[in-house]
Amino acid sequence: MTSRPPVFVQPTQPFKPVPVLPEGDRFGTHRALEPAGALPQPAWRIDNDFSRLFRGEILLDVETLNIDAASFRQMEEAGTSGHSPADVGGGPVGQKVMETVATRGKQHNPVTGSGGMLLGRVAQIAPLADGKVARVHEGLSVGDRVATLVSLSLTPLRLDGITAVRAESAQLDVSGQAVLFESGSLVKLPHDMPERLALAVLDVAGAAPQVARLVKPEMTSVLVLGGGGKSGILCAAEARRKLGPSTGARRVIAVESYPRYADELRALGICDAVLGIDARDPVAMRRAVLEANDGREVDVTFSCVNVPDTEMAAVMATRDRGIVYFFAMSTSFTKAALGAEGVSKDVDLMIGNGYAEDHAAHTLAMMHEFPAIRALFETRYG
Amino acid sequence: MTSRPPVFVQPTQPFKPVPVLPEGDRFGTHRALEPAGALPQPAWRIDNDFSRLFRGEILLDVETLNIDAASFRQMEEAGTSGHSPADVGGGPVGQKVMETVATRGKQHNPVTGSGGMLLGRVAQIAPLADGKVARVHEGLSVGDRVATLVSLSLTPLRLDGITAVRAESAQLDVSGQAVLFESGSLVKLPHDMPERLALAVLDVAGAAPQVARLVKPEMTSVLVLGGGGKSGILCAAEARRKLGPSTGARRVIAVESYPRYADELRALGICDAVLGIDARDPVAMRRAVLEANDGREVDVTFSCVNVPDTEMAAVMATRDRGIVYFFAMSTSFTKAALGAEGVSKDVDLMIGNGYAEDHAAHTLAMMHEFPAIRALFETRYG
Numbered sequence: 139m140t141s142r143p144p145v146f147v148q149p150t151q152p153f154k155p156v157p158v159l160p161e162g163d164r165f166g167t168h169r170a171l172e173p174a175g176a177l178p179q180p181a182w183r184i185d186n187d188f189s190r191l192f193r194g195e196i197l198l199d200v201e202t203l204n205i206d207a208a209s210f211r212q213m214e215e216a217g218t219s220g221h222s223p224a225d226v227g228g229g230p231v232g233q234k235v236m237e238t239v240a241t242r243g244k245q246h247n248p249v250t251g252s253g254g255m256l257l258g259r260v261a262q263i264a265p266l267a268d269g270k271v272a273r274v275h276e277g278l279s280v281g282d283r284v285a286t287l288v289s290l291s292l293t294p295l296r297l298d299g300i301t302a303v304r305a306e307s308a309q310l311d312v313s314g315q316a317v318l319f320e321s322g323s324l325v326k327l328p329h330d331m332p333e334r335l336a337l338a339v340l341d342v343a344g345a346a347p348q349v350a351r352l353v354k355p356e357m358t359s360v361l362v363l364g365g366g367g368k369s370g371i372l373c374a375a376e377a378r379r380k381l382g383p384s385t386g387a388r389r390v391i392a393v394e395s396y397p398r399y400a401d402e403l404r405a406l407g408i409c410d411a412v413l414g415i416d417a418r419d420p421v422a423m424r425r426a427v428l429e430a431n432d433g434r435e436v437d438v439t440f441s442c443v444n445v446p447d448t449e450m451a452a453v454m455a456t457r458d459r460g461i462v463y464f465f466a467m468s469t470s471f472t473k474a475a476l477g478a479e480g481v482s483k484d485v486d487l488m489i490g491n492g493y494a495e496d497h498a499a500h501t502l503a504m505m506h507e508f509p510a511i512r513a514l515f516e517t518r519y520g
Numbered sequence: 521m522t523s524r525p526p527v528f529v530q531p532t533q534p535f536k537p538v539p540v541l542p543e544g545d546r547f548g549t550h551r552a553l554e555p556a557g558a559l560p561q562p563a564w565r566i567d568n569d570f571s572r573l574f575r576g577e578i579l580l581d582v583e584t585l586n587i588d589a590a591s592f593r594q595m596e597e598a599g600t601s602g603h604s605p606a607d608v609g610g611g612p613v614g615q616k617v618m619e620t621v622a623t624r625g626k627q628h629n630p631v632t633g634s635g636g637m638l639l640g641r642v643a644q645i646a647p648l649a650d651g652k653v654a655r656v657h658e659g660l661s662v663g664d665r666v667a668t669l670v671s672l673s674l675t676p677l678r679l680d681g682i683t684a685v686r687a688e689s690a691q692l693d694v695s696g697q698a699v700l701f702e703s704g705s706l707v708k709l710p711h712d713m714p715e716r717l718a719l720a721v722l723d724v725a726g727a728a729p730q731v732a733r734l735v736k737p738e739m740t741s742v743l744v745l746g747g748g749g750k751s752g753i754l755c756a757a758e759a760r761r762k763l764g765p766s767t768g769a770r771r772v773i774a775v776e777s778y779p780r781y782a783d784e785l786r787a788l789g790i791c792d793a794v795l796g797i798d799a800r801d802p803v804a805m806r807r808a809v810l811e812a813n814d815g816r817e818v819d820v821t822f823s824c825v826n827v828p829d830t831e832m833a834a835v836m837a838t839r840d841r842g843i844v845y846f847f848a849m850s851t852s853f854t855k856a857a858l859g860a861e862g863v864s865k866d867v868d869l870m871i872g873n874g875y876a877e878d879h880a881a882h883t884l885a886m887m888h889e890f891p892a893i894r895a896l897f898e899t900r901y902g
Contacts, residue, residue, distance in 0.1 A: 165836070165863055167803055175803060177832065179862050274864070292862050323864040344861070421549055421557060450559065454547070458877070464853070471846070471853040471871055479726070479874035480561050480674055481547055482656070482705040487871035489853055492861035495840070 158264040162192030164272075166319035169294050171243070178244070178319075179292035186243035186296040186317075191264040194272050194320035198258040198284065200295065203235070203245060203310045204337065206252040210308035213247065228300035228310060235310060239297045246291040253290030254308070256316060257327070257337075259283050272320045285340055286316075287323040287498060307334075325498035331505055335512070338519035342369035343501040344492040345465055349376040349440060350500070352461055357381065357437040358388045361427060361455055363417045364443030365392025365409065366399025368519070369465055372501065373440045375508050378408040386410065391430050393417055393443070393451075406510050417443050420451040427455040441466055449474040458484045465490035540646040544574030546654075548701035551676050553625070560626070560701070561674035568625035568678040568699075573646040576654050576702035580640040580666065582677065585617070585627060585692045586719065588634035592690035595629065610682035610692060617692060621679045628673040635672030636690070638698060639709070639719075641665050654702045667722055668698075669705040669880060689716075707880035713887055717894070720901035724751035725883040726874040727847055731758035731822060732882070734843055739763065739819040740770045743809060743837055745799045746825030747774025747791065748781025750901070751847055754883065755822045757890050760790040768792065773812050775799055775825070775833075788892050799825050802833040809837040823848055831856040840866045847872035 162168045169192070170181040178184045191197055205213075210231065217230020228235070239245055246253055260282045263275050278284070286293060297314040304310075318324055325343075327336055353360055353376070360377040364370045374392050381388040389410040394400040397414060404412045411430040415423055427436065435457035441448060444466045452462045453474070462485050464474065474487050494500075505512040544550045551574070552563040560566045573579055587595075592613065599612020610617070621627055628635055642664045645657050660666070668675060679696035686692075700706055707725075709718055735742055735758070742759040746752040756774050763770040771792040776782040779796060786794045793812040797805055809818065817839035823830060826848045834844045835856065844867050846856065856869050876882075887894040 165803075177802060177863075179859075180832075288862055288864065289858070321863040321865075420559060421547075464871075467854055467857065469853050471851050471856075472849055474853075474871050475849065475873060476671070477561075480670055481559075481703040482670065482875045483703075483873075484875055484877050485873065487873050489846075489856050489869035489871060491857060491865075491867065491869055493864045493866055495866050 155262050156188065156190050156197070158191045158193060160193060160267065162194055164194060164320035166292070166294075166321065168192050169317070177292070178294070179289070182242060184243040184294050186239070186294045188294075188296060188315050188317060191262065191317065193264055194266050195264045196260065196275050196278070196318045196322070196324070197262040197264070198256070198286075198316045198318065199261045200256050200258040200312055200314045200316050202257040203254060203290065203312055204256065205235075205245070205254040205308045205310065206247070206250070207308050209247040209250045209252045209254065210305070212250050214305065216249070228303045231305075232300040232303050232310060236297055236300065239295050244290060244293055244295050251291070253293070255286045255288075255290060256293070256295075257283070257285050257333075258316065261315065266320070274320065274323060278326060283327045284324045285327055285337065286318060287325060287340065287343065287493070288318065293318065293322070323493060323498070325502070328502055331502075332516070332520055335505070335516055335520050336502065338368065338515060339501055339505060340498055342372060343497045344490065344494055345369040345440075345442065345501070346372040346376040346504060347494040347497045347500045348463060348490065349373045350380060351494070352438055352463060353377050353380040359431050359434065359436040360390050361436040361439040362390070362392045363439065363441040363448060363452055364394065364466070365412065366394035366396060366403040367442055368515070370394070370442040371403060371406070371511055371514070372504060373442060374403070375406075375408050375504065375511055377440075384408075384410050389431055391427060391436065393423060393427070402514055406514065417448040417451045418445065420454045423451040424454045436460065438463065441469065444468050446470065447473070450477045453478045453483050453485060453487075454481065456483070456485050461486045461488060463488045463490060537644050538570065538572050538579070540573045540575060542575060542649065544576055546576060546702035548674070548676075548703065550574050551699070559674070560676070561671070564624060566625040566676050568621070568676045570676075570678060570697050570699060573644065573699065575646055576648050577646045577699045578642065578657050578660070578704070578706070579644040579646070580638070580668075580698045580700065581643045582638050582640040582694055582696045582698050584639040585636060585672065585694055586638065587617075587627070587636040587690045587692065588629070588632070589690050591629040591632045591634045591636065592687070594632050596687070598631070610685045613687075614682040614685050614692060618679055618682065621677050626672060626675055626677050633673070635675070637668045637670075637672060638675070638677075639665070639667050639715075640698065643697065648702070656702065656705060660708060665709045666706045667709055667719060668700060669707060669722065669725065669875070670700065675700065675704070705875060705880075707884070710884055713894075714898070714902055717887070717898055717902045718884065720750065720897060721883055721887060722880055724754060725879045726872065726876055727751040727822075727824065727883070728754040728758040728886060729876040729879045729882045730845060730872070731755045732762060733876070734820055734845060735759050735762035741813050741816065741818040742772050743818040743821040744772070744774045745821065745823040745830060745834055746776065746848070747794065748776035748778060748785040749824055750897070752776070752824040753785060753788070753893055753896070754886060755824060755847075756785065757788075757790050757886065757893055759822075766790075766792050771813055773809060773818065775805060775809070784896055788896065799830040799833045800827065802836045805833040806836045818842065820845065823851065826850050828852065829855070832859045835860045835865050835867060835869075836863065838865070838867050843868045843870060845870045845872060
């Protein structure tokens with residue numbers, strides 16, 4: 139890896155701090171308007187008046203909105219069917235975004251229910267009641283360029299204008315402001331990696347830290363379904379690091395049905411076996427995994443395969459009292475629960491939590507610790 | 521509790537064992553016919569020829585089918601619209617059941633996708649390849665009256681006739697046979713409690729054993745949502761037992777919005793607080809739970825409330841690095857995952873697994889260990 143110059147410049151215009159009111163809770167219920175007192179995500183409309191802040195909030199000057207892909211597509215389709223995009227910048231999608239934010243105080247697509255995240259700079263940090271800065275805002279300074287790690291669907295946002303829309307990356311360059319609550323999560327963008335790479339990695343920031351927690355020294359085998367995808371590679375690498383070098387005694391086994399991804403994962407040299415099979419066939423998958431693991435079921439399985447009907451394969455490949463951790467949002471709660479019960483598998487079934495303390499720092503650091511993965515990700519997502 | 525006489529009598533007719541073939545796997549793929557080699561649950565049709573068994577199987581003489589409530593209702597409705605129930609016993613539902621079992625080799629309702637469970641007697645136990653009896657069949661003898669704990673949707677079944685249909689309990693008395701695989705789960709029905717009570721308790725057999733595993737000596741507070749229902753009471757009782765007597769230092773807090781259930785739970789004296797609030801309001805629930813717990817979030821939450829949109833309340837009441845265990849089948853995987861991420865809650869989210877080793881024995885024993893709960897359950901479900 140060659141070192142790169144900083145990608146971003148510091149802001150030039152000074153900012154006059156706004157007053158901080160003593161009210162406010164860590165979840166942002168103080169900004170819910172319809173209904174009042176609700177959580178900001180389910181609320182229909184939230185308060186985006188940033189002439190004052192509430193304790194624990196952080197105010198950001200917004201530069202770019204990364205819209206959720208499903209939301210962007212829906213707005214593109216709706217926008218081309220009758221609306222006039224002439225009155226605002228950014229065409230039909232820009233108009234939809236301006237409308238939504240004006241109506242709801244947040245970019246929470248009322249059709250898809252989804253949001254996205256944003257890039258911006260720290261404008262002001264409102265302390266807590268004790269005068270201290272919230273734990274999540276420690277180490278941040280005014281002017282820092284940051285990415286938010288909580289959804290736009292719960293982030294108070296005011297837009298003053300839209301300067302560009304990039305359909306290929308579902309991004310809008312905007313001028314405006316946003317607030318994150320104490321329960322919000324954001325990360326300072328690193329200066330030593332391209333922004334696109336950082337965003338791609340942050341998108342799956344929760345995966346590797348959970349692997350680091352769950353893979354214990356006494357375990358001898360870890361299975362990763364969808365091991366060749368972005369989160370799958372990070373999971374496999376973290377499992378390898380926890381289990382130690384590949385000597386055959388402690389195995390990282392991946393399943394990846396897409397041949398190019400499987401080859402790229404093999405080339406990384408972190409897995410003992412990469413199986414090119416379809417995780418929707420639990421019987422075939424179980425057979426292949428047992429064959430790759432001396433006839434034993436694995437200790438823990440991480441499912442990163444965003445395909446329905448793969449719950450049973452994960453359950454059946456895992457030993458009794460082992461763990462099946464589902465990162466994929468396509469996972470069905472009932473299929474996992476009833477599937478395990480149906481074959482009397484005494485496994486712990488876990489719902490992937492995208493948040494873990496310091497997850498962003500952990501995952502960004504992996505781009506330094508695993509240069510071959512960084513090189514692959516730069517090719518794929520850079 | 522007064523002791524009761526045995527409810528069931530031993531069978532009288534002798535049974536001639538059938539040959540056992542050397543093939544077979546623990547999951548029953550050897551009996552899948554369409555498609556061959558599949559798991560029996562997703563398979564359209566499975567082999568119900570019991571003139572021979574495969575290794576690890578147990579053959580049962582079936583007496584009663586407990587049909588899943590949704591399935592029974594669907595068959596009642598479909599049956600009254602045009603079919604003639606004259607040609608088989610049991611009316612329209614009986615006819616539907618006979619049709620389904622004849623077509624699929626199992627009582628797997630093709631419309632609802634659900635099954636149920638059955639009551640019967642052990643007719644023959646086929647040993648494993650090493651001549652030993654499978655671990656799950658240890659302690660069982662021919663003639664024992666048993667209940668199955670895996671779904672009828674994956675249980676090979678042959679019906680010879682239907683003798684009664686009881687709509688109020690969604691039960692059919694039948695003559696026929698069924699097979700359970702090595703991965704199946706069944707339990708000997710106790711002689712010292714009424715069958716209806718045993719079945720009601722077995723229906724939620726997985727709950728209390730998971731509580732026993734997850735509540736650790738260092739924990740000081742456990743929350744049970746839906747604490748007044750059947751599984752909620754068992755969870756609260758198990759949590760109390762693990763935390764020790766109610767001195768205020770280590771608290772079991774329950775949420776139960778149905779006033780009668782809340783009163784009955786209070787009368788049991790196992791909870792430090794029973795909160796009569798709606799778990800669909802996460803802000804109000806969090807406030808009430810913190811108030812009942814000296815301002816602290818709880819260590820672990822068990823959600824037994826079978827109502828949508830209660831995931832967030834469970835997440836927000838639980839401390840960082842705590843556990844939220846979802847037993848309710850109404851739980852949404854995405855609402856739990858995105859909800860925790862949205863408020864940056866670093867909690868372990870778990871999918872309730874209805875199976876745990878020895879869960880049936882554990883839960884049936886609670887009817888002796890907690891006589892007040894047994895008395896309440898006999899009133900409610902007996």
